[in-house]
Amino acid sequence: MSKVSRDTLYEAVKEVLQGSVSKPRKFVESVELQISLKNYDPQKDKRFSGTVRLKTLPRPKFSVCVLGDQQHCDEAKAAAMPHMDIEALKKLNKNKKLVKKLAKKYDAFLASESLIKQIPRILGPGLNKAGKFPSLLTHNENLNTKVDEVKSTIKFQMKKVLCLAARLQHPLGSQLPGVSAEEKLAERPCPVHQEHHGQTPAPLLRKTFLLINVENLQIPVSRVFLS
């Protein structure tokens, strides 16, 4: 089982970037990495689902709110990060609409140990339903590092469709010079496809061909085949 060669990947990325440059769009373009697994039967093979941490931040506008104890709230305040303490959460009075509103306001939540245990009791299942239940924030880790971790972690799941798409939002604007843009973009797909190789159990790999589609959403450009 081989991995995508660096050169092949750079070629593919180059094509995508060229495509973007040759046909300029009036909005910020995103690059989507599509991974198709062949010989994989979603009905009987082990589920292909989980999260992966990318090396760079694909979603710079991603907002994280800290539901913190005294210490974490102070740290969040110092870092100019949105935060709420247990009193602020209790004020929502388990009101479904207010909790839903809170869930919509931020992309993700981090919560201190003391708070995270009480979330079902204080807020009810509202954050669960929105798919935004907080991740644990301990006192052993740096707040900014943890926030970056949350921002750069993406979910992937292969369900009925045999294609896995991971959005690597990258502002492709005319400001980006040729070479460094390639490198920047190439760096992002790299960790993703390497991680995916690791995720699949080896017996599956033996009978699987990987088709990597580096695609600019508007202009399907390059396909990389792997055997």
Add this chain to the structure above:
Amino acid sequence: MDGLEKKLDALTIAQRCHPEEPTYLLHLALQPGGPLAVSCSSFFIRLHDQNTLDLLGECRGHGGAMCGLTFAHSSPVLLYSGSADGTVRAWDARRPGSEAVQTFRSDPAHCYSSVGLSCSDTLLCAGTEQIGDDDSFLVFWDSRKAGALLGTYSESHSDDITQVCFHPQDKDRLASGSTDGLVNVFDLSQGTEEEALLATCNSGSSAAAVCWSGAKHSQLLCLSHDEGLHLWDLSQLETDEPLTLFSATDARSLTPLTDGGGVDYLVGGQWLQEDQKLLVVGGVSSGDLHLMECDSSGLHLLRSLEGGHTSTVRCFLWDAARGALITGGEDAQLLLWKPEGKRLSAGIKESMKSKSALKLKSRPHKKYGYQRERKGT
């Protein structure tokens, strides 16, 4: 070596069952004195003699992927199975080949991705796949009345519910796991879903297997689809101590094996009440299995089993009554590992049917029959 390690060290392949056609063996269920039930990726259930692994019959009827299998706790006769075809069926294990004795349904749009039965055998629950953008349900029935749906929970998960795990002793306690990464704990005696939700643990990934653990069954093991491992202690819900006893986002990076390496994938976990240990089974791509113990300090190797499977192992079951391990996998093999005196040679392709002790004894006139017919090792 402690008690459990001694038991595991004595394990060798006692029976090997190779069905004719290729199929994945996905779930196992067993009750003392009853048949061994195995669910297959071809949508049916096979019943085997638990000692000889001889095929006793098949339960056919499901039209979609099997998502779970369980015997009623008080009887080895009633077998429940759930499927993506939107039904949970109850079978009479004494009459395989006949139709299901009961069929449970809910909304026609529901596809089940997990099923469980309470320890009192009265409450049956199925978890559905995601419907629409973010709806997934826990559906409850009274097991004694197939027609009557008791209710649904709809607010606590936002994606496919892959595990429904009732508490082994408390009939009102339920843990559910989902691809949304959350493991929810409910007290079903409470009126509404909101009141019932006791705790939500976040694996940060996608929950594949959930299992109750610990001396007081107050711990939860969660294995994720990308081989993460989490052990939570629910008795710390009201204290200042953290819930997490142990957590690894990628259990493959742990190195409990003798060669200094780790497993390639995890199969599942089972709490061994007699030995007071949490058994976690992992495998490597070659088919070798590794039986490990999990506690707050991580994974520790107990025994490696070689020469068994040739592909991914999907299910296992430790039968404390016989000190035996049953495993099933994508190679369509069903294996029974027992503490036999003599180790049988690991001929993977050939049929390994050692005669049962009863059969040997029933040949009174053959003086040296036993010795002559024993396959040499």
